[in-house]
Amino acid sequence: MAAVESTKQVSALGRALLSVLCRREATGYELSRAMSNSTDYFWTARHSQIYAELARLETAGLVRHTDIAAAGPRQSKRYAVTAAGRRSVLHWLRTEPEAHVDRDPVILRAHALWLLPPDEALEVLAGIEDASRERLTLYRSFERELDDDGQARTASHPDFGSWATVRAGIEFHQGRLRWCRDVRRRLQQEDG
Amino acid sequence: MAAVESTKQVSALGRALLSVLCRREATGYELSRAMSNSTDYFWTARHSQIYAELARLETAGLVRHTDIAAAGPRQSKRYAVTAAGRRSVLHWLRTEPEAHVDRDPVILRAHALWLLPPDEALEVLAGIEDASRERLTLYRSFERELDDDGQARTASHPDFGSWATVRAGIEFHQGRLRWCRDVRRRLQQEDG
DNA sequence: TCCAGCATGTAACCCGTTACATGATTAG
DNA sequence: CTAATCATGTAACGGGTTACATGCTGGA
Structure with a gap:
């Protein structure tokens, strides 16, 4: 039996997160620090959006987290891409580029x-x-x-x-x- | 007594519409034809958004419409900028440029x-x-x-x-x- | 003592897209 | 007869921003 490969589409933000997590594991907080300033000409997102999207990616089986000790009151979650996550990035890279509307x-x-x-x-x-x-x-x-x-x-x-x-x-x-x-x-x- | 000059901010779409209407009067339909394809590298919007925004601009006193005969079942509304509308465009042009986040x-x-x-x-x-x-x-x-x-x-x-x-x-x-x-x-x- | 940074999360709201709805005229 | 074009509008939904909430640690 093959695993149920996410029927749902991954959002652009989801792809951005996966694409960062393909480089290195990271917590939501680290991702949000990297992406909340648009200084690196890549992709911007606020932490509120990132935490929600990470949860969605996890239920889709594209990332997985392990709890780690943290400075704050809560536990920190270190996220890593799964094999399915990596596959979905590669699949996306091989599809036709989507149109872009820029409202500058x-x-x-x-x-x-x-x-x-x-x-x-x-x-x-x-x-x-x-x-x-x-x-x-x-x-x-x-x-x-x-x-x-x-x-x-x-x-x-x-x-x-x-x-x-x-x-x-x-x-x-x-x-x-x-x-x-x-x-x-x-x-x-x-x-x- | 001076008229109550729109305390509310005009949205980016609102400014785009005003900026087109400063050139020539137009109906919502004409505006949507001009702006629904992004071929002219200016601004894109669907008619659903445009009709709603025109109504908002009108309650803010920045545009005004006159009913005209139309081919379809409904009457057509020809919109024109008011003096206040033109002022608000000029005021915006004189303010600091807003930051742009492009998610390309x-x-x-x-x-x-x-x-x-x-x-x-x-x-x-x-x-x-x-x-x-x-x-x-x-x-x-x-x-x-x-x-x-x-x-x-x-x-x-x-x-x-x-x-x-x-x-x-x-x-x-x-x-x-x-x-x-x-x-x-x-x-x-x-x-x- | 107070503020910044760590580290999550939720809720309200705005903007934009997609889809639904109506009904007349004109060209094929 | 049928489809496209004219010409409005509404509703549901998704993505993004702003603001609210919690609570610990370390430095000024």
Whole structure:
């Protein structure tokens, strides 16, 4: 008798958690620390969501926990992917990429930018530019760390995944800066 | 006595709708046609959401409708921004840009890519690349149309806003293609 | 003493998607 | 005759954020 392989779909958050747990075992708290700041250009989630999703993954048989002693009042739960969990990640990687709708507030502003006088529009643009520059220096320092460590060059090492996401962040913000330059040029044509 | 200026915050969708209505009056149906496909790299929403949000904007006094004859059984409602609506858009444009968390499925895949053997990872990458190339040709044709029309050069013309969003889409996918190239190189280093 | 960090969890709420519902006109 | 398009709307549900709750340890 084959085990009942989760008929239910794993959510995107579930995949993100599994994908982290494929690297190393972790508690919900550790996962939430790693994912509640979006500084690593990967995936964000709050602890409230993570604890709930871990429970769901466990009933689906994709992760398993062992109780460990903890500093706080409660016991801590160390989660690990099961064989079925790893299989489900690999299966997902082999399926067609899902469509992505991005609702980016910068794009909203861009769409309404014509309503502002050019000099004010330039200010808005400068704000966007500053934010992207800041992100860029952050991601670049991450990339340097990963490159110095060397493991990110090995395609089968977890660091390769980290490098790939950080690189995507870099490329994104470089693109955004180029966009800022393009828009600025047109605004200045008008202004000058 | 000054009118009670909406104490409630306008949602992102609300701002998107106002920003379209600042260009031209429109019915809910027209708005939903314009926004239900994400082909113009601006903002997406379903009609169910749009009709509800328009009602909210109206009670907040930011838009106003006039009934018009329609093809269907119901009357159609043509919406227009009010002075307060236009003010609220301008006010928002002058506030600090909000942070954006993007949960991009491509990034999720990238993070887990090390789990696949290099040749399969290359296939995944090729799929991502194809999707971005397709988008790029679409957006480039939009940009050409806008540039041919000429109005997009005028910073105070609505087309300037369209051009800016389309340009952002182009820059985004160019960045993504560069990313694909970078990742592919590292994978091939491993492979070859 | 008081605050930060550890370590869970629950509940209320908002935003977005999917699906249900209605009914007229027009093109095939 | 049938399907698509016009043109609204409601309801159920899932994902995500914010806020509430608990209680221990270690440092300022």
